Amino acid sequence: MTIDRRMFLRATSAVAVAGAASAVLAACGSGSSPSDGAAAADPSAAASAAEAGGELLVWAWDNTIEPCAQAFMEKYPNVKVTVTNVGTSADQYTSLQNAISAGKGGPDVAQIEYYALQQFSISESLADLTQFGAADYEGTFTEGPWSSVHTGEGVYGLPLDSGPMAMFYNEEVFNELGVDVPTTWEEYLDAARKIHEADPSKYIANDTGDAGSTLSGLWQAGAQPYAVDGTDVTIDFSGAEAEKYSELQTTLIKEGLLAPISGWTDEWFQALGDGTIATLITGAWMPGNFTSSVPNASGKWRVAAQPRWDADTPACAENGGSSLAVMAASDKQALAYSFVEFCSAQDGIQIRIDGGAFPSTTAELDSAEFLGKEFEYFGGQKANEVLSQAAKDVLPGWTYLPFQVYANSIFNDHVGKAYTSNGSTTIAEGLAAWQEACITYGNQQGFTVS
Amino acid sequence: MSKKTANAAVAHRGYNVENPRKSWLLTLVMGLMLIYTYLPLLWLFISSTKTQGDLFSTFGLWFGHDFALWDNIRETLTYNDGQFVRWFLNTLMYVVLGAGGSVLLSVLAGYGLAKFDFPGKNAVFAIVIGAVAVPGTALAVPTFLMFAKLGLTNTPWSVIIPSLISPFGLYLMWQFTRDAVPTELLEAARIDGASEFRTFRQVALPLLGPGIVTVALFAIVATWNNYFLPLIMLKDASWYPLTIGLNAWNAQAATAGGQAIFNLVITASLLTIIPLIAAFLSLQRFWQAGLASGGVKE
Numbered sequence: 001m002t003i004d005r006r007m008f009l010r011a012t013s014a015v016a017v018a019g020a021a022s023a024v025l026a027a028c029g030s031g032s033s034p035s036d037g038a039a040a041a042d043p044s045a046a047a048s049a050a051e052a053g054g055e056l057l058v059w060a061w062d063n064t065i066e067p068c069a070q071a072f073m074e075k076y077p078n079v080k081v082t083v084t085n086v087g088t089s090a091d092q093y094t095s096l097q098n099a100i101s102a103g104k105g106g107p108d109v110a111q112i113e114y115y116a117l118q119q120f121s122i123s124e125s126l127a128d129l130t131q132f133g134a135a136d137y138e139g140t141f142t143e144g145p146w147s148s149v150h151t152g153e154g155v156y157g158l159p160l161d162s163g164p165m166a167m168f169y170n171e172e173v174f175n176e177l178g179v180d181v182p183t184t185w186e187e188y189l190d191a192a193r194k195i196h197e198a199d200p201s202k203y204i205a206n207d208t209g210d211a212g213s214t215l216s217g218l219w220q221a222g223a224q225p226y227a228v229d230g231t232d233v234t235i236d237f238s239g240a241e242a243e244k245y246s247e248l249q250t251t252l253i254k255e256g257l258l259a260p261i262s263g264w265t266d267e268w269f270q271a272l273g274d275g276t277i278a279t280l281i282t283g284a285w286m287p288g289n290f291t292s293s294v295p296n297a298s299g300k301w302r303v304a305a306q307p308r309w310d311a312d313t314p315a316c317a318e319n320g321g322s323s324l325a326v327m328a329a330s331d332k333q334a335l336a337y338s339f340v341e342f343c344s345a346q347d348g349i350q351i352r353i354d355g356g357a358f359p360s361t362t363a364e365l366d367s368a369e370f371l372g373k374e375f376e377y378f379g380g381q382k383a384n385e386v387l388s389q390a391a392k393d394v395l396p397g398w399t400y401l402p403f404q405v406y407a408n409s410i411f412n413d414h415v416g417k418a419y420t421s422n423g424s425t426t427i428a429e430g431l432a433a434w435q436e437a438c439i440t441y442g443n444q445q446g447f448t449v450s
Numbered sequence: 451m452s453k454k455t456a457n458a459a460v461a462h463r464g465y466n467v468e469n470p471r472k473s474w475l476l477t478l479v480m481g482l483m484l485i486y487t488y489l490p491l492l493w494l495f496i497s498s499t500k501t502q503g504d505l506f507s508t509f510g511l512w513f514g515h516d517f518a519l520w521d522n523i524r525e526t527l528t529y530n531d532g533q534f535v536r537w538f539l540n541t542l543m544y545v546v547l548g549a550g551g552s553v554l555l556s557v558l559a560g561y562g563l564a565k566f567d568f569p570g571k572n573a574v575f576a577i578v579i580g581a582v583a584v585p586g587t588a589l590a591v592p593t594f595l596m597f598a599k600l601g602l603t604n605t606p607w608s609v610i611i612p613s614l615i616s617p618f619g620l621y622l623m624w625q626f627t628r629d630a631v632p633t634e635l636l637e638a639a640r641i642d643g644a645s646e647f648r649t650f651r652q653v654a655l656p657l658l659g660p661g662i663v664t665v666a667l668f669a670i671v672a673t674w675n676n677y678f679l680p681l682i683m684l685k686d687a688s689w690y691p692l693t694i695g696l697n698a699w700n701a702q703a704a705t706a707g708g709q710a711i712f713n714l715v716i717t718a719s720l721l722t723i724i725p726l727i728a729a730f731l732s733l734q735r736f737w738q739a740g741l742a743s744g745g746v747k748e
Contacts, residue, residue, distance in 0.1 A: 059685070061705050085698065086685045088705045098591070098682055102598030105685070161706075264704035266712050270506035285706035293703055293710035296503050320706060356707050 043133030046341060049334035053078020056332060056339055059096070060111035061088045062160065062322065064355035068348040072339055075347070081339060089113060093120075093405050100125050100329065108330040109340055112157060113322040114148035115212070118228070118402040120325065121156040127326040128154040132337045140345055144318045144394040145360040152230075157323030158344035161352070162360035163283025164390035165216055165306050165319050168290070171379070172300040173202060173278040181304060185248055188307040192257040195278055203259035206277050207249075209419045210263055211411035212319055213282075214249075214427075219317035219398045221245040221309055225435075226399050233401060233449045235438055237431040244309065246427040254423035273297045281306055283319035284387040288356035291377050298376065303383040305390060316393040321360065358387065365391055403445060407438045498522060498720045502713040522717040529711070534718055536688060537695035541674060542725075543606065544691055548613030549669035556616055556665050560623025561654060565636060578624075581617035587678050594682045608683035609691070613673050619665045626661035627654070663736040670729055692722045 053076065058065065060083055069081040084107070086095045093116055099106030100123075112120060120126050134155040138146065145159035167182075174181055174191075177198040182188040192204035207213065218225060223241035227234040237246075252258050259277055261268050271277045272294045280286070290301060306316055324343055326336040342348050345361070353359055353370065364370050365388045375383045401407050414437055415430035442449035465471040489511075496513060497505060499522070504514030526534050563574065589612075597608045631654045639649040677693045684690055687698065696718055703710035 061708075063705070063707050084685055085687065087698070088701050088708075091701070095682065095685060098594055099598075102595050102603070104598045104601065105603045163706075266506065266703075266710075269703065269710055269712075273506055283706070288707040292708070296507075 042131065043136065045334045046132045046338035049332070050076045050079060050338040052335075053080075054332050054335050055079075056081045056109060056336060057107040058083045058109040058111075058324075058339070059086050059092060059107040060109075060324070061085045061092065062111055062352075062357070064352040064357050065111070065343065067351050067355060068343045069339075071347055071351055072342050075342075076338075079335065079339075089116075090405060090409065096120070096125075100327075103329065106327055106329050108327060108332050108336040110325055110327060111160065111322050112325050113320060114145065114159075114318070115215075115400045115404045115408070117149060117157055117323060117325065118151055118400055119405050121151045121154065122231075122402040125328050126156040127328050127330070127333050127337075128156065129158065129326060129337060129340075130155050132334065132341075134158060134337075137345055140362065141360050142362055142365065142391050142394070143396055144391070144398075145321060145323070147396065147398075148318075148321075148400075149323050157325035158340050159360040160322050160324055160344055161285060161357045162391060163285055163318050163320035163358070164316050164387060164394055165220065165281060165283055166316075166386055166390050167279055167281045167304045167306050168286060168301055169279040169304060170272075170275055170277070170297070170300050171302045173275045177202070182307050183305070184311050185307045185309055189248060189251065189257075192252060193255065196255075196257050202276055202278060204252075204257060204278050205280065206259040206261040206263065206268060206271060207252075207419065208260055208262045209412045209416040211408035211415075213263075214411070214415065214431075215400075216317040216319040217245050217249070218242050219395060220306060220315055222315065222395060224397055224399075226401050228399050228402060231402075231447050233442055233447050235401070235435050235442075235449060237428070237435050242431070243428065246431060250418065250423050250426045250428070253419060253427070256422070258419075260419070269293050275300075283321065284358040284390065285320060287358075287375060287377065287383060291356070299379050302378050302381055303386045305386060305393075314389075314393040315395055316390045317398070318394055360391075401438065401442070402447065403438075403442060406441060407434075410434070410437055410441075413437070494716065494720050494723075497713075498717045500713060502710070505713055505716070518713070519717070522713055523721070526714045526717045526721065529714055533687070533695065534692075534721075537690050537692045538721075540606070540689060541691040541693075544609050544613065544676070544680075545670055545673045548610045549666065549673040551610070551614045552616040552619055552669045552673075553662060553666045555614060556619035556623045556669075557655075557658065557662055559620050560625075561627050561631075561650060561658075563620075563624045564627035565631065565633065565654075578617050578621055582621055584617075586612075590678050590682055593679070597683065603683055604685050604689070606689055609676070609680050609689075612679055613669075613676065616665075616669060616672075619669055622665055622668075623658070623661055626664075627658060630661060631657050659736055663733050667730065667733055671726060674726055692718070696722065 050072075056079065058069065058081060066083045069083050073079055073081055086092050092110070093112075096106065096110055096112075112126075117126075130153070137155075137158065141159045142162060142164075144164070145162045149155055149157045149159055169181055171181075173179075173195070177195055179191050179194045179198070180187070182191045188204070195202050195204050218237075218241070221241045221244055223237075223239050223245065225235060225237045225239070225242060227236075259271060261271050261277070268277075272280065272290075273296045275297075287303075291298070305314070308315055324340040326333050326340060330336050343352070349359055349361055349364055353364060359365060359370070371384050371388060372382060373384055374380045411434060414434035415427065417425040417433075418427045418430040439449045493510060496511060499517050499519040500508065500514040501516055501518045501521075504516060504518070508514040563571065593612055594603065594608075597603045597611075602608045602611070635653055635657075636649055639653045640646075644652070675693060676691065677697075680691050680694050684694065687695070690698070696715055699711055699718070700715045702708040703712065
């Protein structure tokens, strides 16, 4: 590859274009029309595209997508799928946004978490999959993930996995200190005090401020701080449900009951391994991480339902979980959809479960094989029974912001103060400040936010 | 160094270069600085000798239960089909082509600007000074959009071409050439009938050694540690430099279903800085100015 004079001339003219393009960095995607121009749903288009073959570029960080791609290529020999990991979560979204702005260099298929899906669908960067018959999958997936991939009438991705929450707890620590495993938040606070009192080096949980965990906690408390209707957005963290969640968190911080350790750091893995952290309330995808990253604590951990606000009412939230989406800029949308379908709703489901993923399809969540699996890591416990029930108990009606990726990135600027000031700033105050910042940003971006 | 007896004699007459004044305070401060600088390196080395389990369970500044350095190195070099070796070679290529090219351009342009007069020279000077003030990070996104239009993103060119441009290196060479190469020498060469290029090659270049080494070291370190540019340009792991690759390994731990390989990340970081240390140590002796002093009688 050499640079000749013509290229140089093109380069200099591109400078001017780049200046203009960077000004609309956060603006809409290219919104190109689908290549086959089908207005009506045409489920056969995808299958025939896969038979015809072609090359697909997939961006995904989930390590079970590569084996799916291998199986897909075996099934359709004319297709070549390249899976690239360009970074996890926010890192990939930055790259995706860059590629959308540049109009080049993006993938055909991208893994996008539920919380970020709206951000890309509202800017018309994703293909509406109803044209390929995606709407027929209603009922195949559990309620939470299925509602997450919807925006209005459109379906902008197919669910890959889900993250119904559960409480992972270190049974050894509870036994040693003679503390009962909590089933309600009241008992949880009680256990938090007992554990830390019995052994000051141990804590019930860690938290230094994490947008995903906080939102899941609010969700489980029954709060619905976000309402989205087209470009009209409402943000309100002041309800009674949000209040009780914030109060509990503030109390935990004030009394120093939370380990000041950030999630996903080496310190965190260490604390999960040596009993410093006694419980972890997170998504159902966690067992795989336990097995591979905290091997030394194998056999000590168990799974239980998330503590409840009301002992008689099961309530769960989701944490994490992603979908596969087809990019609007792709010129192979039918083929791309056939791959998405393969991973999310066909042979890929079993491949991914074998790889340790937590499914979002109702059939698998109820299958005897799945429910009966004994986890060596959890001392032979049939953990999927707990997790599958959690998936059924997810509270409906939760939505994310159409600019959630940005909102989460500024979470700690506002709510983080509560953690660093030992609770002299309360979580509620932090949320109020975050709310204001998000409203300001949303209005700047052309939404009507109140 | 003078002999001891001379030193003793000098001591009566006060201090000089041969016998500097000793200050315990300065020695102490320097000692603290030394510890401050070497502690992270020491930690890196010690941590490289630990297994993933020991990393989490033993004291950070002392060795763990097992001395796992060789296992770690072996695993680092073979993990994911030898990904690390590929990244290492990529980085080497970016340094040789990118930093090497940028040094070459800086030397040529710096010499031209220092020793020739041409219309618009002041404008060039202003632009170069302005460019020095712009951080590379600020240019990364516009550069990305430009390269996307050219269809060069996700190729090695997208890292090499921007690395070629180094306003700071150019400015440094320009100033250095002005002082280190006496114009009289060039004039003498021209009178003897040497061509312009030969004058540059045989008269100026030998005098520019220290400056070139300085610029080269800056360029090598900048390219070796370059992070943001390849981060947004490259999506294909087979073209990653070490910085991006290691970050990808580090991020693995925070991915659902991922595997934490902190011991490999740390060992790989140790292997990554060895070439930089080697470059510094081997180029240090060229790092002395003043070769041209005495070349001309003023």
